[in-house]
Amino acid sequence: MLKIEHLRKDYKSFSLDCTMEVKQGRVTGLVGQNGAGKSTTFKAALGLIRPDGGNIRILGRDISDFTAKERQKLGVVLSDSGFSGYLTVADTVPVLNSLYEEFDKAFFLEQIRKAGLPDNKKIKEFSTGMKAKLKVITAISHNARLLILDEPTSGLDVVARDELLDLLREFMEKDEDRSILISSHISGDLETLCDDVYMIHEGKIVLHEDTDVLLSDYAVLKMDERQYDTLDKQYILRCRKESFGYSCLTNQKRYYLENYPKLAIIKGTIDEVITMMIRGAAL
């Protein structure tokens, strides 16, 4: 659905080199800190910025040959951009209706009603949560094959986030060929939604793993210095010195559970893993 190979983009103080893939029928997450390169990757994938190198293929076609008609198969949410704030929801309906051949007006209006969004209020007067809901509803209302969602849940409270994630789950359930690429810096969102996760740090992909594997096989081991010295480190990905001794990230939780029953082993979460991947040192 989307294949990015060695996408390069150089800025003065930042350079991106990203390789990743979103497969058919999968929800792929991209996590990373603010400024890690998530939005740059998204914008390049959408042809909004020109890459300095690499290939981007989207729905089987090079991004530079991607036509307006083919764009109808994409649903896009950008964190820092949307419909003009001077329009109302009612204004956007005929616009979307003529832009997308498969725009499902009834579905769109139903979702707007369910989300409690006012029809005739200017979008600029909407709260952050209302704007975010409108963006996602807009993206899922025209039978897209691929959703590209940059921080769709940013600035939302827990309940609103949950509602948005439900919308995305329903979107995936309707057609098993659909795919989603979603970024977030709230990794809890991604744990429940994504099939696989890429972690990006300082413009580079530092980890790619299936979410199931990440949650079942990754763990953070906490130990004092004596335990650290005797630890078999062949499955340790990152280490970090702590006040009590060491924290180590492993992708073979079972091995350490069985062989070092005295270690404190904390189940891996995306947050734990990303913190260790970024702040820990490779051995």
Place this chain on the structure above:
Amino acid sequence: MKGLLIKDIRLMKNMKNSMLLIVVIAVGMGAYIKDASFIITYLALIGATFTTSTMSYDEFDNGYAFLLSLPVTRKGYVLEKYTFGLLLSGGGWLLGSVIAAVAGVVRNTSPLSDSLMMSMVMLPFALLLLSVLFPIHMKFGGEKGRIIMIIAMGLFFAAIVLGVKLAESMHIDLDAALEKLPAMKTEAVAVSAIVIGVVILLLSCRISIGIMNKKEF
């Protein structure tokens, strides 16, 4: 194209009060001022600036990024703006012409044929205006674009003044040269001016597409 046009028409709703006020002013001018040609250029100019206002709305809050992630190409966006500009500015020109013609007949200041001729002469100016305004706005955006537009206007008039002074110093009689113009068929002059205006507009559109293609959002 259609979707973007609808969006721009919906955006215009935000400006409906000022539009109404401008029409009232234009009608008022028709009733009082002598030179009705001003009304035509005034309304055509307003039409063009309203179109650039819709570009400012698009630009606001980084809206371009979202617009261009919709099924819209950069070229399609530019073509839509020129179409919308032609509709609005052309509409302004038409309305101005009607007001000027009606005022001329009612106040008995200018016969209908003269008014029609005048509006024909004004049409290439309206096209020229769009041709200059749009690429500048697309290149520099709303804020900077305004400053650059003012400078461009200033340079334009400075060039005219300089040209006249130069002609004077070289003892060329501009008045006599202008006197000869009516000897040519006025219709032919008007038609060729409009053709030149259209060519410049097409060229300007091409330049704007180039500008949009280079932009990053």
